[in-house]
Amino acid sequence: MELGSILIAILFIVAYLAGLWKLFEKAGRPGWEALIPIYNTYVIVKLTGRPLWWFFLMLIPVIGFIVAIGIMVDFAKSYGKYTFWQHVGAVVLPFIAFPIWGFDKETRYLGQSATEEFKEKYPYKKSTTREWADAIVFAVVAATLIRSFLLEAYTIPTGSMEKSLLIGDFLFVSKVNYGPRVPMTPVAFPFAHHTMPIIGTKAYWEGIKLDYYRLPGLEPIERNDVVVFNYPMDADEPFNRPVDKRENYIKRCLAIGGDTLRIINAQVYVNGQPAEKPEFAQKLYYVKSDGTDFNLDKLREMNIDVHHSTADEYYFNMTSQEAEEVKSWPIVKEVRQRNQEELFYDPEIFPHNPNFKWNADSFGPVIVPAKGWTVKLDSTTIPLYRRAIEVYEGNKVEQSGAQLMINGKVANSYTFKQNYYWMMGDNRDNSLDSRFWGFVPEDHIVGKALFIWMSWDTNGEFLGKIRWNRLFKGIH
Structure with missing residues (x-):
């Protein structure tokens, strides 16, 4: 202050x-x-x-x-x-x-x-x-x-969690489970998150800022929880938003502070063990047919997103169960999951450094920071943890080669002040998540997704826009 x-x-x-x-x-x-x-x-x-x-x-x-x-x-x-x-x-x-x-x-x-x-x-x-x-x-x-402090409604705006959560699902998010976060930007227009409706100006005033504090909760964040959090990259230009006014995202927590995470052939491993796959997790599959056209009504009914390549080659975005069903169709000759190759460098993938030849399907290993964990700072760790040290924990960081200066002092190690989490969408090839921007700090956590209270299908017919089978469905 x-x-x-x-x-x-x-x-x-x-x-x-x-x-x-x-x-x-x-x-x-x-x-x-x-x-x-x-x-x-x-x-x-x-x-x-x-x-x-x-x-x-x-x-x-x-x-x-x-x-x-x-x-x-x-x-x-x-x-x-x-x-x-x-x-x-x-x-x-x-x-x-x-x-x-x-x-x-x-x-x-x-x-x-x-x-x-x-x-x-x-x-x-x-x-x-x-x-x-x-x-x-x-x-x-x-x-x-x-x-x-208790409960907030949230709408699924994108397909990053499909088919676990669908666009048009309306959720209730509990602030109590992980502990209500005291507003850090307390002076704000009621019911507006960060932008005023219609006029588009800021819906908050930064003249008064409070330090992060969270009231006691009912449980800690656990692996596989579906969590709503503030998008960490909104700290940067052009928004420069305070923590609690950053955009709300919803993803599944795959790793918590202290875990070692790795992705091999699109399979996530946590502490050396295969992570549990969500029941409705989706991935792109290469599908080869005998040249016969697919039944489009059947594909729409299964809500399979289809990308057509050639006369007999397609890419289907679907679950593993659906892949097995498609494989059994008489016109299908081949179905295989499309994964990016190991050592193929994707510059959009965290930490955006060519020394880390990682991509969305081949990543890590990386240790997720935990409160009180001390990391040795060298050329192999600075690219991974600099943003957390500088942006999320508020330190002045200067780097010369492999040497780091923190708050004007030479630093060979750093001890983290808060826990971090690794968040990923269930729709693995259509999700902007921790693979692209890294760790989610504890002070960005909003709450735990509990259940769907309404589901609205914008593509449905007039009398069928409400997905009745999803009403009051729990989130797992």
């Missing part, structure tokens, strides 16, 4: 505490109680007249945030502040509202606003407009909290 941001944060805290000190004194409480963290919140609850269990509700993640909003509104009412904007000030800008009210001679403590006695003594009826405004604000806040 820059010095200017630190000074502004200190100023806000001092202003908030000074205002709270004066407000406590107006209520007959010692002002110094405002300076004691947590206890000062307990005093605020007491001054509103809410029961003590409300204080403990505030300690529960997500629920506590909603309860805290209600408490701050009650606190404002206890000092005769009833307007919509006064309540916004108490909740959003207390470091401004509290000092103004605390040092205002006209402002006084009226009593415990949450009690029936107070409501009878100081009756206040909201206008219809105010009722609607409060309802809308509450709905937006509640929905934003649920979306940020």
